[in-house]
Amino acid sequence: MSKRWLKYLEVARVAVRSRVAYLWDQLLSNVTLVIIMFVFVQLWKVTYAYGNVDAFAGYSLPEMIWYLVATEAIVMSMPRIHATLEQEVKDGDLALRLNKPYNYLLFHYSQFIGEGLFKLATVLALGGLTAYLLVGGFAFYWPALPVFLLLWVTTQTVNFFYSASVGLLAFWMEEVSGVYLLFDRFKWILGGMLLPLEIYPPAVRRVAEVLPFRYMIAGPARLFVKFTWDGVWQLLGPQLVWGLAFGAVCTAIYRLGVRRVDVNGG
Protein backbone atom coordinates (compact mmCIF):
# COMPACT_ATOMS: atom_id res chain seq x y z
CA MET A 1 0.00 0.00 0.00
CA SER A 2 1.31 3.46 -0.84
CA LYS A 3 2.32 5.80 1.96
CA ARG A 4 -0.46 8.14 0.89
CA TRP A 5 -3.09 5.60 1.97
CA LEU A 6 -1.16 3.81 4.69
CA LYS A 7 -1.65 6.84 6.96
CA TYR A 8 -5.43 6.34 7.00
CA LEU A 9 -5.00 2.68 7.89
CA GLU A 10 -2.77 3.76 10.78
CA VAL A 11 -5.41 6.28 11.93
CA ALA A 12 -7.96 3.44 12.06
CA ARG A 13 -5.50 1.22 13.95
CA VAL A 14 -4.70 3.93 16.49
CA ALA A 15 -8.44 4.61 16.89
CA VAL A 16 -9.01 0.94 17.78
CA ARG A 17 -6.18 1.07 20.33
CA SER A 18 -7.55 4.28 21.79
CA ARG A 19 -10.98 2.68 22.27
CA VAL A 20 -9.47 -0.38 23.97
CA ALA A 21 -8.51 2.00 26.79
CA TYR A 22 -12.27 2.40 27.30
CA LEU A 23 -13.07 -1.32 27.22
CA TRP A 24 -14.94 -1.41 30.54
CA ASP A 25 -16.77 1.87 29.88
CA GLN A 26 -17.81 0.47 26.55
CA LEU A 27 -19.09 -2.78 28.00
CA LEU A 28 -20.92 -0.91 30.75
CA SER A 29 -22.63 1.39 28.26
CA ASN A 30 -23.81 -1.69 26.38
CA VAL A 31 -25.77 -2.87 29.39
CA THR A 32 -28.72 -0.85 28.01
CA LEU A 33 -28.62 -3.19 25.03
CA VAL A 34 -29.22 -6.16 27.32
CA ILE A 35 -32.26 -4.39 28.79
CA ILE A 36 -33.61 -3.47 25.34
CA MET A 37 -33.12 -7.05 24.14
CA PHE A 38 -34.87 -8.46 27.18
CA VAL A 39 -37.90 -6.16 26.74
CA PHE A 40 -38.18 -6.90 23.02
CA VAL A 41 -37.91 -10.63 23.55
CA GLN A 42 -40.82 -10.47 26.02
CA LEU A 43 -42.90 -8.33 23.64
CA TRP A 44 -42.29 -10.59 20.66
CA LYS A 45 -42.93 -13.75 22.67
CA VAL A 46 -46.35 -12.40 23.61
CA THR A 47 -47.02 -11.26 20.04
CA TYR A 48 -46.08 -14.62 18.51
CA ALA A 49 -48.13 -16.46 21.16
CA TYR A 50 -51.15 -14.15 20.76
CA GLY A 51 -51.03 -14.43 16.96
CA ASN A 52 -50.46 -18.14 17.29
CA VAL A 53 -47.99 -18.04 14.40
CA ASP A 54 -44.49 -19.38 13.82
CA ALA A 55 -43.43 -16.42 11.71
CA PHE A 56 -44.23 -12.76 11.07
CA ALA A 57 -43.46 -11.57 7.54
CA GLY A 58 -41.24 -14.62 7.19
CA TYR A 59 -39.31 -14.05 10.45
CA SER A 60 -39.38 -16.69 13.16
CA LEU A 61 -39.02 -15.50 16.77
CA PRO A 62 -35.24 -16.15 16.94
CA GLU A 63 -34.79 -14.50 13.52
CA MET A 64 -36.76 -11.46 14.68
CA ILE A 65 -34.58 -11.10 17.77
CA TRP A 66 -31.32 -11.66 15.84
CA TYR A 67 -32.53 -9.08 13.30
CA LEU A 68 -32.73 -6.68 16.27
CA VAL A 69 -29.21 -7.69 17.36
CA ALA A 70 -27.98 -6.81 13.86
CA THR A 71 -29.73 -3.42 13.70
CA GLU A 72 -28.51 -2.54 17.19
CA ALA A 73 -24.99 -3.62 16.21
CA ILE A 74 -25.08 -1.23 13.26
CA VAL A 75 -26.54 1.71 15.20
CA MET A 76 -24.60 1.26 18.44
CA SER A 77 -21.27 0.69 16.71
CA MET A 78 -21.48 4.13 15.09
CA PRO A 79 -19.14 6.62 16.78
CA ARG A 80 -20.75 10.02 17.41
CA ILE A 81 -19.07 11.63 14.43
CA HIS A 82 -21.56 14.52 14.25
CA ALA A 83 -20.64 15.53 17.81
CA THR A 84 -16.89 15.19 17.15
CA LEU A 85 -17.06 17.41 14.08
CA GLU A 86 -19.31 19.92 15.80
CA GLN A 87 -16.85 20.14 18.69
CA GLU A 88 -13.85 20.59 16.39
CA VAL A 89 -15.55 23.39 14.51
CA LYS A 90 -16.63 25.16 17.70
CA ASP A 91 -13.39 24.70 19.70
CA GLY A 92 -11.11 25.63 16.84
CA ASP A 93 -9.44 22.19 16.93
CA LEU A 94 -10.07 22.23 13.21
CA ALA A 95 -6.92 24.36 12.90
CA LEU A 96 -4.92 21.58 14.50
CA ARG A 97 -6.23 19.12 11.91
CA LEU A 98 -5.97 21.37 8.87
CA ASN A 99 -2.24 21.93 9.22
CA LYS A 100 -1.46 18.23 8.85
CA PRO A 101 -0.86 16.57 5.48
CA TYR A 102 -4.02 14.52 5.27
CA ASN A 103 -7.55 14.82 4.01
CA TYR A 104 -9.71 16.01 6.89
CA LEU A 105 -12.75 13.90 6.02
CA LEU A 106 -10.70 10.79 5.28
CA PHE A 107 -8.91 11.19 8.61
CA HIS A 108 -12.25 11.22 10.42
CA TYR A 109 -13.61 8.41 8.28
CA SER A 110 -10.64 6.20 9.23
CA GLN A 111 -11.07 7.06 12.88
CA PHE A 112 -14.81 6.35 12.60
CA ILE A 113 -14.24 2.91 11.09
CA GLY A 114 -11.50 2.04 13.62
CA GLU A 115 -13.56 3.04 16.65
CA GLY A 116 -16.66 1.49 15.12
CA LEU A 117 -14.99 -1.89 14.64
CA PHE A 118 -14.15 -2.04 18.30
CA LYS A 119 -17.67 -1.02 19.31
CA LEU A 120 -19.12 -3.56 16.89
CA ALA A 121 -17.17 -6.34 18.57
CA THR A 122 -18.47 -5.40 22.03
CA VAL A 123 -22.08 -4.86 20.90
CA LEU A 124 -22.17 -8.12 18.97
CA ALA A 125 -20.62 -10.04 21.84
CA LEU A 126 -23.06 -8.73 24.45
CA GLY A 127 -26.14 -8.54 22.20
CA GLY A 128 -25.43 -11.92 20.65
CA LEU A 129 -24.94 -13.56 24.02
CA THR A 130 -28.18 -12.06 25.35
CA ALA A 131 -30.15 -13.15 22.28
CA TYR A 132 -28.65 -16.64 22.39
CA LEU A 133 -29.54 -17.08 26.06
CA LEU A 134 -33.10 -15.77 25.58
CA VAL A 135 -34.19 -17.29 22.26
CA GLY A 136 -31.34 -19.51 21.10
CA GLY A 137 -29.47 -19.38 17.82
CA PHE A 138 -30.62 -19.30 14.20
CA ALA A 139 -29.36 -20.67 10.90
CA PHE A 140 -26.52 -18.18 10.38
CA TYR A 141 -24.70 -18.63 7.07
CA TRP A 142 -21.12 -18.87 8.38
CA PRO A 143 -19.30 -18.91 4.99
CA ALA A 144 -20.57 -15.35 4.49
CA LEU A 145 -18.86 -14.04 7.65
CA PRO A 146 -16.19 -12.01 5.76
CA VAL A 147 -18.96 -10.59 3.56
CA PHE A 148 -20.69 -9.24 6.66
CA LEU A 149 -17.50 -7.45 7.67
CA LEU A 150 -17.42 -5.85 4.22
CA LEU A 151 -21.11 -4.98 4.46
CA TRP A 152 -20.58 -3.42 7.87
CA VAL A 153 -17.89 -1.18 6.34
CA THR A 154 -20.03 -0.20 3.34
CA THR A 155 -23.07 0.41 5.56
CA GLN A 156 -21.08 2.57 7.98
CA THR A 157 -19.53 4.46 5.07
CA VAL A 158 -23.00 5.63 4.04
CA ASN A 159 -23.82 6.35 7.70
CA PHE A 160 -20.57 8.27 8.14
CA PHE A 161 -21.25 10.70 5.31
CA TYR A 162 -24.88 11.11 6.41
CA SER A 163 -23.94 11.95 10.01
CA ALA A 164 -20.80 13.95 9.14
CA SER A 165 -22.89 16.14 6.83
CA VAL A 166 -25.12 17.04 9.78
CA GLY A 167 -22.14 17.56 12.12
CA LEU A 168 -20.50 19.94 9.67
CA LEU A 169 -23.57 22.17 9.76
CA ALA A 170 -21.86 23.51 12.90
CA PHE A 171 -20.07 25.87 10.52
CA TRP A 172 -23.40 27.70 10.26
CA MET A 173 -25.36 26.62 13.32
CA GLU A 174 -24.59 27.11 16.98
CA GLU A 175 -26.10 23.76 17.98
CA VAL A 176 -26.51 20.80 15.64
CA SER A 177 -27.58 18.13 18.11
CA GLY A 178 -31.29 19.01 17.66
CA VAL A 179 -31.07 18.70 13.89
CA TYR A 180 -29.06 15.50 14.23
CA LEU A 181 -31.67 14.00 16.54
CA LEU A 182 -34.31 14.68 13.91
CA PHE A 183 -32.23 13.20 11.07
CA ASP A 184 -31.21 10.22 13.20
CA ARG A 185 -34.70 9.33 14.40
CA PHE A 186 -35.97 9.67 10.83
CA LYS A 187 -33.32 7.16 9.82
CA TRP A 188 -34.18 4.81 12.67
CA ILE A 189 -37.90 4.80 11.88
CA LEU A 190 -37.72 4.55 8.11
CA GLY A 191 -34.55 2.45 8.20
CA GLY A 192 -36.21 -0.43 10.05
CA MET A 193 -34.24 -0.27 13.24
CA LEU A 194 -36.85 -1.79 15.53
CA LEU A 195 -38.93 -3.75 13.03
CA PRO A 196 -38.20 -5.35 9.66
CA LEU A 197 -39.64 -3.17 6.90
CA GLU A 198 -41.77 -6.10 5.69
CA ILE A 199 -43.97 -5.60 8.76
CA TYR A 200 -44.61 -1.88 8.06
CA PRO A 201 -47.97 -0.78 6.60
CA PRO A 202 -47.78 -0.72 2.78
CA ALA A 203 -47.98 3.11 2.57
CA VAL A 204 -45.03 3.60 4.95
CA ARG A 205 -43.12 0.78 3.26
CA ARG A 206 -43.50 2.50 -0.11
CA VAL A 207 -41.97 5.66 1.37
CA ALA A 208 -39.15 3.70 3.02
CA GLU A 209 -38.36 1.94 -0.22
CA VAL A 210 -37.46 5.14 -2.04
CA LEU A 211 -35.35 6.51 0.80
CA PRO A 212 -31.73 5.54 1.52
CA PHE A 213 -32.28 4.59 5.16
CA ARG A 214 -33.10 0.92 4.55
CA TYR A 215 -29.61 0.49 3.05
CA MET A 216 -28.15 2.00 6.23
CA ILE A 217 -29.84 -0.33 8.76
CA ALA A 218 -32.51 -2.80 7.60
CA GLY A 219 -30.79 -4.07 4.44
CA PRO A 220 -27.66 -5.50 6.07
CA ALA A 221 -29.65 -6.64 9.14
CA ARG A 222 -32.06 -8.60 6.93
CA LEU A 223 -29.13 -10.27 5.16
CA PHE A 224 -27.69 -11.17 8.56
CA VAL A 225 -30.67 -13.42 9.30
CA LYS A 226 -31.73 -14.30 5.73
CA PHE A 227 -28.52 -14.40 3.70
CA THR A 228 -28.56 -14.67 -0.09
CA TRP A 229 -25.78 -13.77 -2.52
CA ASP A 230 -28.32 -11.90 -4.66
CA GLY A 231 -29.22 -9.89 -1.60
CA VAL A 232 -25.57 -8.83 -1.20
CA TRP A 233 -25.44 -7.37 -4.73
CA GLN A 234 -28.87 -5.78 -4.32
CA LEU A 235 -27.55 -4.03 -1.22
CA LEU A 236 -24.08 -3.05 -2.44
CA GLY A 237 -25.37 -1.26 -5.56
CA PRO A 238 -27.67 1.23 -3.79
CA GLN A 239 -25.11 1.63 -1.00
CA LEU A 240 -22.55 2.68 -3.58
CA VAL A 241 -24.97 5.18 -5.12
CA TRP A 242 -26.09 6.65 -1.78
CA GLY A 243 -22.53 6.58 -0.42
CA LEU A 244 -21.36 8.63 -3.38
CA ALA A 245 -24.32 11.00 -3.06
CA PHE A 246 -23.85 11.60 0.69
CA GLY A 247 -20.07 11.75 0.15
CA ALA A 248 -20.54 14.51 -2.42
CA VAL A 249 -22.93 16.41 -0.12
CA CYS A 250 -20.57 16.04 2.84
CA THR A 251 -17.55 17.19 0.82
CA ALA A 252 -19.49 20.19 -0.49
CA ILE A 253 -20.61 21.16 3.02
CA TYR A 254 -17.04 20.76 4.27
CA ARG A 255 -15.59 22.92 1.49
CA LEU A 256 -18.19 25.63 1.99
CA GLY A 257 -17.71 25.40 5.74
CA VAL A 258 -13.93 25.74 5.60
CA ARG A 259 -14.45 28.87 3.56
CA ARG A 260 -16.76 30.05 6.30
CA VAL A 261 -14.01 29.55 8.90
CA ASP A 262 -12.17 31.83 6.59
CA VAL A 263 -14.86 34.43 6.89
CA ASN A 264 -15.57 34.17 10.58
CA GLY A 265 -12.19 33.28 11.99
CA GLY A 266 -10.97 30.18 13.76
Next chain:
Amino acid sequence: MTVGLETVGLETVIAVRGLRKVFKLQRKPEGGWARFRAAFKPEVVEQEAVKSIDLVAERGEALAFIGPNGAGKSTTIKMLTGILHPTAGEATVLGYTPWKQRQQLAFRIGSVFGQKSQLWLHLPPVDTFNLLARIYELDWPVYLKRRSELVALFELEEIMHTPARRLSLGQRMRCEIAASLLHAPEIIFLDEPTIGLDPVAKASIRDLIRRANKEDGVTVFLTSHDAGDVEQLCKRVVIINHGEIILDDSVNALKRDFMKSRMIDLKLATLFDGAAPPIPGVTVVKAKGYGVKLEVDTAVAPIEAVVGELLRTYTVQDITIENPPMEQIIADIYRERRRPA
Protein backbone atom coordinates in the same frame (compact mmCIF):
# COMPACT_ATOMS: atom_id res chain seq x y z
CA MET B 1 9.85 32.39 -5.56
CA THR B 2 6.31 33.34 -6.59
CA VAL B 3 3.62 35.97 -5.96
CA GLY B 4 5.77 38.91 -6.84
CA LEU B 5 8.02 38.64 -3.82
CA GLU B 6 11.15 38.39 -5.99
CA THR B 7 13.11 40.90 -3.97
CA VAL B 8 13.55 38.61 -1.01
CA GLY B 9 16.82 36.77 -0.47
CA LEU B 10 17.66 33.15 -1.29
CA GLU B 11 17.47 32.11 2.33
CA THR B 12 14.15 33.81 2.94
CA VAL B 13 11.68 31.26 4.22
CA ILE B 14 8.75 33.51 5.05
CA ALA B 15 7.87 36.50 2.91
CA VAL B 16 4.72 38.49 3.54
CA ARG B 17 3.57 41.62 1.77
CA GLY B 18 0.41 43.58 2.46
CA LEU B 19 -1.24 40.64 4.19
CA ARG B 20 -4.68 41.62 5.43
CA LYS B 21 -7.54 39.74 6.98
CA VAL B 22 -11.04 40.98 7.58
CA PHE B 23 -13.51 38.79 9.46
CA LYS B 24 -17.23 39.15 9.07
CA LEU B 25 -18.92 38.69 12.40
CA GLN B 26 -22.62 38.39 13.16
CA ARG B 27 -23.73 40.80 15.83
CA LYS B 28 -26.45 39.75 18.24
CA PRO B 29 -28.64 42.74 18.98
CA GLU B 30 -30.10 43.33 22.40
CA GLY B 31 -33.80 42.68 22.99
CA GLY B 32 -36.05 39.78 22.07
CA TRP B 33 -37.68 41.16 18.92
CA ALA B 34 -34.41 42.50 17.46
CA ARG B 35 -32.76 39.14 18.11
CA PHE B 36 -35.66 37.30 16.47
CA ARG B 37 -35.39 39.58 13.42
CA ALA B 38 -31.61 39.06 13.36
CA ALA B 39 -32.18 35.29 13.08
CA PHE B 40 -33.58 35.94 9.56
CA LYS B 41 -31.56 38.99 8.64
CA PRO B 42 -28.32 38.87 10.61
CA GLU B 43 -26.46 42.05 11.25
CA VAL B 44 -22.91 41.58 10.00
CA VAL B 45 -20.00 43.71 11.10
CA GLU B 46 -16.51 43.65 9.65
CA GLN B 47 -13.51 43.29 11.89
CA GLU B 48 -10.06 43.93 10.50
CA ALA B 49 -7.92 41.42 12.38
CA VAL B 50 -4.73 42.00 10.38
CA LYS B 51 -4.12 45.33 8.63
CA SER B 52 -1.75 44.89 5.72
CA ILE B 53 1.42 43.60 7.32
CA ASP B 54 4.86 43.08 5.74
CA LEU B 55 7.27 40.57 7.16
CA VAL B 56 10.33 38.60 6.09
CA ALA B 57 12.02 35.78 7.99
CA GLU B 58 15.32 34.16 7.08
CA ARG B 59 16.21 30.49 7.34
CA GLY B 60 17.47 29.54 10.81
CA GLU B 61 16.11 32.68 12.40
CA ALA B 62 14.35 32.63 15.78
CA LEU B 63 11.63 35.22 15.53
CA ALA B 64 9.25 36.25 18.26
CA PHE B 65 5.87 37.42 17.00
CA ILE B 66 4.20 38.91 20.01
CA GLY B 67 1.33 41.13 21.01
CA PRO B 68 -1.63 41.30 23.39
CA ASN B 69 -4.77 39.17 23.03
CA GLY B 70 -6.70 39.96 19.86
CA ALA B 71 -3.70 41.65 18.24
CA GLY B 72 -3.78 39.39 15.16
CA LYS B 73 -1.01 36.90 16.05
CA SER B 74 -3.04 33.72 15.66
CA THR B 75 -4.76 35.00 12.52
CA THR B 76 -1.35 35.69 10.97
CA ILE B 77 -0.07 32.23 11.93
CA LYS B 78 -3.21 30.64 10.52
CA MET B 79 -2.68 32.46 7.24
CA LEU B 80 0.99 31.46 7.16
CA THR B 81 0.11 27.81 7.72
CA GLY B 82 -2.67 27.89 5.12
CA ILE B 83 -5.60 27.48 7.46
CA LEU B 84 -7.05 30.90 6.62
CA HIS B 85 -7.21 32.71 3.30
CA PRO B 86 -6.22 36.37 3.51
CA THR B 87 -8.58 39.11 2.39
CA ALA B 88 -5.70 40.76 0.54
CA GLY B 89 -1.94 40.54 0.20
CA GLU B 90 0.66 37.96 -0.66
CA ALA B 91 2.71 35.46 1.29
CA THR B 92 5.09 32.63 0.61
CA VAL B 93 6.33 30.13 3.14
CA LEU B 94 9.19 27.94 1.87
CA GLY B 95 8.16 28.98 -1.62
CA TYR B 96 4.56 27.86 -1.23
CA THR B 97 1.48 30.03 -1.12
CA PRO B 98 0.12 28.59 2.14
CA TRP B 99 -3.62 28.81 1.48
CA LYS B 100 -3.22 27.37 -2.01
CA GLN B 101 -0.66 24.64 -1.24
CA ARG B 102 -1.52 23.80 2.35
CA GLN B 103 -0.86 20.06 2.14
CA GLN B 104 2.52 20.39 0.40
CA LEU B 105 3.55 23.02 2.94
CA ALA B 106 2.36 20.86 5.84
CA PHE B 107 5.09 18.30 5.07
CA ARG B 108 7.78 20.93 5.64
CA ILE B 109 6.54 22.85 8.65
CA GLY B 110 5.66 21.91 12.21
CA SER B 111 3.41 23.56 14.73
CA VAL B 112 2.83 23.43 18.45
CA PHE B 113 -0.18 25.02 20.08
CA GLY B 114 0.34 25.30 23.83
CA GLN B 115 -3.36 25.02 24.55
CA LYS B 116 -4.18 22.28 22.03
CA SER B 117 -2.74 18.81 22.06
CA GLN B 118 -1.92 16.63 19.10
CA LEU B 119 -1.26 13.64 21.37
CA TRP B 120 -3.94 10.94 21.66
CA LEU B 121 -4.76 11.30 25.33
CA HIS B 122 -5.58 7.66 26.07
CA LEU B 123 -2.54 6.32 24.29
CA PRO B 124 1.16 6.58 25.09
CA PRO B 125 3.16 9.14 23.08
CA VAL B 126 4.86 6.36 21.11
CA ASP B 127 1.54 5.60 19.38
CA THR B 128 1.03 9.24 18.39
CA PHE B 129 4.64 9.37 17.16
CA ASN B 130 4.09 6.26 15.02
CA LEU B 131 0.89 7.73 13.62
CA LEU B 132 2.61 11.03 12.80
CA ALA B 133 5.37 9.11 11.02
CA ARG B 134 2.69 7.59 8.78
CA ILE B 135 0.89 10.91 8.35
CA TYR B 136 4.12 12.60 7.25
CA GLU B 137 4.92 9.58 5.04
CA LEU B 138 8.36 9.03 6.61
CA ASP B 139 10.53 6.05 5.69
CA TRP B 140 10.25 3.74 8.68
CA PRO B 141 14.00 3.23 9.37
CA VAL B 142 14.59 6.98 8.98
CA TYR B 143 11.71 7.66 11.36
CA LEU B 144 12.97 5.19 13.97
CA LYS B 145 16.40 6.81 13.93
CA ARG B 146 14.90 10.29 14.21
CA ARG B 147 12.59 9.17 16.99
CA SER B 148 15.39 7.69 19.05
CA GLU B 149 17.41 10.91 18.65
CA LEU B 150 14.48 13.04 19.80
CA VAL B 151 13.61 10.67 22.65
CA ALA B 152 17.19 10.96 23.92
CA LEU B 153 17.36 14.74 23.41
CA PHE B 154 13.98 15.43 25.04
CA GLU B 155 14.56 12.78 27.73
CA LEU B 156 11.34 10.94 26.92
CA GLU B 157 12.50 7.35 27.53
CA GLU B 158 10.50 6.91 30.72
CA ILE B 159 7.27 8.46 29.46
CA MET B 160 7.07 7.11 25.92
CA HIS B 161 4.85 4.24 27.04
CA THR B 162 2.71 6.14 29.57
CA PRO B 163 -0.77 7.26 28.42
CA ALA B 164 -0.59 10.96 27.57
CA ARG B 165 -3.40 11.81 30.00
CA ARG B 166 -1.16 10.75 32.89
CA LEU B 167 1.71 13.04 31.92
CA SER B 168 2.41 16.37 33.59
CA LEU B 169 1.97 19.49 31.50
CA GLY B 170 5.75 19.86 31.16
CA GLN B 171 6.19 16.23 30.08
CA ARG B 172 3.31 16.58 27.63
CA MET B 173 4.77 19.73 26.13
CA ARG B 174 8.15 18.00 25.66
CA CYS B 175 6.30 15.26 23.79
CA GLU B 176 4.33 17.81 21.74
CA ILE B 177 7.48 19.57 20.58
CA ALA B 178 9.31 16.31 19.87
CA ALA B 179 6.26 15.10 17.91
CA SER B 180 6.24 18.25 15.81
CA LEU B 181 9.94 17.81 15.01
CA LEU B 182 9.66 14.16 13.90
CA HIS B 183 9.39 15.02 10.21
CA ALA B 184 12.36 17.42 10.47
CA PRO B 185 10.38 20.57 9.61
CA GLU B 186 12.24 23.57 8.27
CA ILE B 187 10.02 26.00 10.16
CA ILE B 188 8.28 25.43 13.45
CA PHE B 189 5.38 27.64 14.54
CA LEU B 190 5.13 27.74 18.31
CA ASP B 191 2.01 29.28 19.83
CA GLU B 192 2.47 29.81 23.58
CA PRO B 193 4.67 26.73 24.09
CA THR B 194 5.38 27.46 27.76
CA ILE B 195 1.91 28.50 28.87
CA GLY B 196 0.99 27.11 32.28
CA LEU B 197 4.42 25.57 32.91
CA ASP B 198 6.45 25.96 36.10
CA PRO B 199 9.85 27.71 35.85
CA VAL B 200 11.81 24.44 35.67
CA ALA B 201 9.65 23.03 32.87
CA LYS B 202 9.78 26.39 31.07
CA ALA B 203 13.58 26.37 31.18
CA SER B 204 13.65 22.82 29.83
CA ILE B 205 11.26 23.62 26.95
CA ARG B 206 13.19 26.76 26.06
CA ASP B 207 16.44 24.80 26.02
CA LEU B 208 14.94 22.23 23.65
CA ILE B 209 13.57 24.87 21.29
CA ARG B 210 16.92 26.67 21.34
CA ARG B 211 18.73 23.44 20.45
CA ALA B 212 16.36 22.71 17.58
CA ASN B 213 17.05 26.21 16.29
CA LYS B 214 20.82 26.25 16.82
CA GLU B 215 21.75 22.64 16.11
CA ASP B 216 19.21 21.64 13.46
CA GLY B 217 18.78 25.08 11.91
CA VAL B 218 14.99 25.00 12.33
CA THR B 219 13.46 28.43 11.80
CA VAL B 220 11.46 29.30 14.90
CA PHE B 221 8.34 31.46 14.66
CA LEU B 222 7.25 31.99 18.23
CA THR B 223 4.25 33.69 19.74
CA SER B 224 4.18 34.06 23.49
CA HIS B 225 2.94 36.30 26.24
CA ASP B 226 5.99 35.38 28.26
CA ALA B 227 8.75 37.94 27.77
CA GLY B 228 11.17 35.29 29.12
CA ASP B 229 10.48 33.10 26.06
CA VAL B 230 11.25 36.03 23.80
CA GLU B 231 14.41 37.05 25.64
CA GLN B 232 15.85 33.58 25.91
CA LEU B 233 14.90 32.12 22.54
CA CYS B 234 14.81 34.85 19.95
CA LYS B 235 17.15 37.42 18.50
CA ARG B 236 14.45 39.30 16.66
CA VAL B 237 11.07 40.45 17.82
CA VAL B 238 8.04 41.62 15.88
CA ILE B 239 5.27 43.22 17.91
CA ILE B 240 1.78 43.33 16.51
CA ASN B 241 -1.05 45.35 18.00
CA HIS B 242 -4.55 45.95 16.58
CA GLY B 243 -3.46 44.07 13.44
CA GLU B 244 -0.47 46.33 12.74
CA ILE B 245 3.22 45.67 13.19
CA ILE B 246 4.39 48.37 15.56
CA LEU B 247 7.94 47.15 16.11
CA ASP B 248 10.36 44.92 14.18
CA ASP B 249 13.74 44.99 15.86
CA SER B 250 16.31 42.94 17.72
CA VAL B 251 15.41 41.57 21.14
CA ASN B 252 18.42 43.44 22.52
CA ALA B 253 17.02 46.72 21.21
CA LEU B 254 13.62 45.89 22.72
CA LYS B 255 15.23 45.18 26.08
CA ARG B 256 17.36 48.30 25.88
CA ASP B 257 14.54 50.63 24.85
CA PHE B 258 11.33 49.20 26.22
CA MET B 259 12.07 46.62 28.89
CA LYS B 260 14.04 48.91 31.14
CA SER B 261 12.22 47.96 34.27
CA ARG B 262 11.52 44.75 36.15
CA MET B 263 9.07 44.15 38.93
CA ILE B 264 10.18 42.28 42.04
CA ASP B 265 7.65 40.79 44.43
CA LEU B 266 9.10 40.11 47.88
CA LYS B 267 7.56 38.23 50.76
CA LEU B 268 9.47 39.09 53.92
CA ALA B 269 9.80 37.23 57.20
CA THR B 270 9.11 40.46 59.11
CA LEU B 271 6.74 43.38 58.56
CA PHE B 272 8.00 45.78 55.91
CA ASP B 273 9.06 49.06 57.55
CA GLY B 274 7.89 51.24 54.66
CA ALA B 275 11.34 52.60 53.83
CA ALA B 276 12.60 52.15 50.27
CA PRO B 277 15.65 49.88 49.98
CA PRO B 278 18.85 51.94 49.79
CA ILE B 279 19.57 50.86 46.20
CA PRO B 280 19.66 53.38 43.35
CA GLY B 281 17.04 52.72 40.65
CA VAL B 282 14.73 50.77 42.97
CA THR B 283 11.37 52.21 44.01
CA VAL B 284 8.56 50.80 46.10
CA VAL B 285 5.39 50.38 44.04
CA LYS B 286 3.21 48.77 46.69
CA ALA B 287 3.69 47.56 50.23
CA LYS B 288 1.30 45.78 52.55
CA GLY B 289 2.15 43.78 55.65
CA TYR B 290 4.88 41.30 54.81
CA GLY B 291 4.67 41.89 51.06
CA VAL B 292 6.37 44.54 48.97
CA LYS B 293 6.46 45.19 45.24
CA LEU B 294 9.49 46.96 43.82
CA GLU B 295 10.21 48.43 40.42
CA VAL B 296 13.81 48.21 39.24
CA ASP B 297 15.26 50.46 36.54
CA THR B 298 17.67 47.96 35.00
CA ALA B 299 19.54 50.75 33.20
CA VAL B 300 20.57 52.09 36.62
CA ALA B 301 20.85 48.86 38.61
CA PRO B 302 21.40 45.40 37.09
CA ILE B 303 18.76 42.99 38.30
CA GLU B 304 21.33 40.51 39.69
CA ALA B 305 22.93 43.21 41.84
CA VAL B 306 19.53 44.34 43.12
CA VAL B 307 18.49 40.81 44.07
CA GLY B 308 21.80 40.26 45.87
CA GLU B 309 21.40 43.50 47.82
CA LEU B 310 17.79 42.72 48.73
CA LEU B 311 18.76 39.28 50.06
CA ARG B 312 21.47 40.87 52.18
CA THR B 313 19.16 43.63 53.48
CA TYR B 314 16.01 41.64 54.26
CA THR B 315 15.06 38.18 55.45
CA VAL B 316 13.26 37.06 52.31
CA GLN B 317 10.81 34.18 52.31
CA ASP B 318 9.82 34.35 48.65
CA ILE B 319 10.91 36.37 45.64
CA THR B 320 9.40 36.69 42.14
CA ILE B 321 10.91 38.69 39.29
CA GLU B 322 8.63 39.75 36.45
CA ASN B 323 9.12 41.46 33.14
CA PRO B 324 6.93 44.46 32.42
CA PRO B 325 3.60 43.30 30.98
CA MET B 326 3.12 43.34 27.22
CA GLU B 327 0.55 46.15 27.51
CA GLN B 328 3.13 48.37 29.19
CA ILE B 329 5.77 47.64 26.53
CA ILE B 330 3.26 48.50 23.79
CA ALA B 331 2.20 51.69 25.58
CA ASP B 332 5.90 52.67 25.83
CA ILE B 333 6.42 52.03 22.11
CA TYR B 334 3.49 54.29 21.22
CA ARG B 335 4.73 56.91 23.70
CA GLU B 336 8.20 56.77 22.15
CA ARG B 337 6.74 57.22 18.66
CA ARG B 338 4.70 60.24 19.67
CA ARG B 339 7.75 61.89 21.20
CA PRO B 340 9.09 64.61 18.87
CA ALA B 341 12.45 63.75 17.30
